[in-house]
Amino acid sequence: MLSRLGYIAFNTFREAVRDRVLYNLVFFALLMVGSAPLFGQISIGLERIVLVNLGLTAITLFGVVIAIFIGIGLVSKEIEKRTLYTVLSRPVRRWEFICGKYLGLACTLIVNAFFMALGLFLAVLYVKKGLSFEDAHILVALYLIILQLLVITAITLLFSSFSSPLLSALFTFGVFVIGNFVDDLRGFAMLADGVQRWVVLGLSYLVPNFGSMNVVSQVAHGEAISASLVGMNTLYAALYTLAALSGAVLIFERRNLK
């Protein structure tokens, strides 16, 4: 069972690599390192803040775009091209296929984020002419970005298990945007009355709270991130991912593959 999951995950990762998806990270790393000297000129004394802010935001956005655009095709492309037929006619359960695909894309995103972060560290090293303890906080922000990407991937799989690739991309991107404004949404709910209040409040708890996983600004200013925030976000992301993946599996188990 686990071995089949591993084979499917490895094949998904191999597909991403051979489709040159990861080439973007080389481009990103070079761009970060290459543009580092410019930060000193455009933001005197604020080089590190601007650089870390920009770098981590770019890692998030690149990751989300890759998660959505590969994620929407993970299942639909296999059905459309009928490559799924020769997989599911073997002793592979449908849930193994979905989870294997998820793990494969998750690995791709982690490798992607790792290399992008390497580019960011090289740029920080160039700007500061050395690294200090506060730069280690970048790793915490990176971990929380990866958690966001894992949740986004699971949501993409959930949407793509029952809707078209285009709609799945729109739904997931919508969830990502709303998820970054969950606190604002809850504030808005408090100002509203009656049904509107409960609908907005319900929505704010339904979408994942990406805002709480976004510590880019604090890290850019050299602030430490509390262990409890990291721990709670880890648990939250794990539960959310599990729920979204379970939904995707439940829908896919019942689906007729035309």
Added chain:
Amino acid sequence: MPAIEIIGLKKKYSVGFWRKSERWGLRGLTLSVDEGEVFGCLGPNGAGKTTTLKLLMGLIYPSAGEARILGMPVNDPGVKAEIGFLPEQPYFYDYLTPTELLGYYARLSGVPAGEIPQKLTAALMRVGMAETADTQLRKFSKGMLQRVGIAQAILHDPKVVFLDEPMSGLDPVGRHEVRELIEQLRNEGRTIFFSTHILSDAETLCNRIAVMHKGELRGVSAVSELVAATAGKTEIVVQGAGVDALQTLGSDSRLVGDSLRFVVASQQLDGALETIRKANVRLISVNPLRGNLEEYFLGQVSGDPIAGGNA
């Protein structure tokens, strides 16, 4: 125990925006295929052949009825290790080479790691792809992909092989090679269930055939019975002035210009040839008639009474 047993299998699709309309893909199919048999499923487009195969592979779920392979329900993971499947016009991960693709499928099929290289080489040799084993599939022609498709279907030594239109899109050489391969599999004692449009292939390869039309089974017959039904008859074609006088020599005569075609029973053949020689006309051809699967097929799909017996 039959290798494949299908009992009252039905598949209904909901179509339209609101999914309120219904379309039947299969209307109660019942048949069984014995172990070691080569069974051909014939029918025009939309007959329900691919639907049947998808149901047997567990890719779609039946609206009613059940199917068993080697005595096990089709969705039992145990049965999946014993079957091989070639989909119609297969498409594979084109970023892989045949070696990588077959390695992946072998692992998913549960082939022990130590046996994979040997089985992989054997499968590639068998379909004549050993020399292109390390070329990416995106560079392959349709015929080459079909061969890879067959290799992945037989890679893990399945007991039952399902082939959906295995000759589709192949040139005559490719068709010949696939036919030979199916013959080899038959000689090894494997059960083969395949769908096809090409009647001559079915006639050559199958022990029995089923004719399907509009989601219904119209008839099942042993190919040998069909051949025997018209055995012992010979078609004669003659040409020349006065051939019209020879029309009474046999049955099914057809006169076009100065050419005459008619059919005689084998015991009347010598007499008919003697008469032709004396009539001083030119003998164009003398052909023994073989079993006519085409006539049987057309009879079933045109709504004629079912002539081939039951499943």
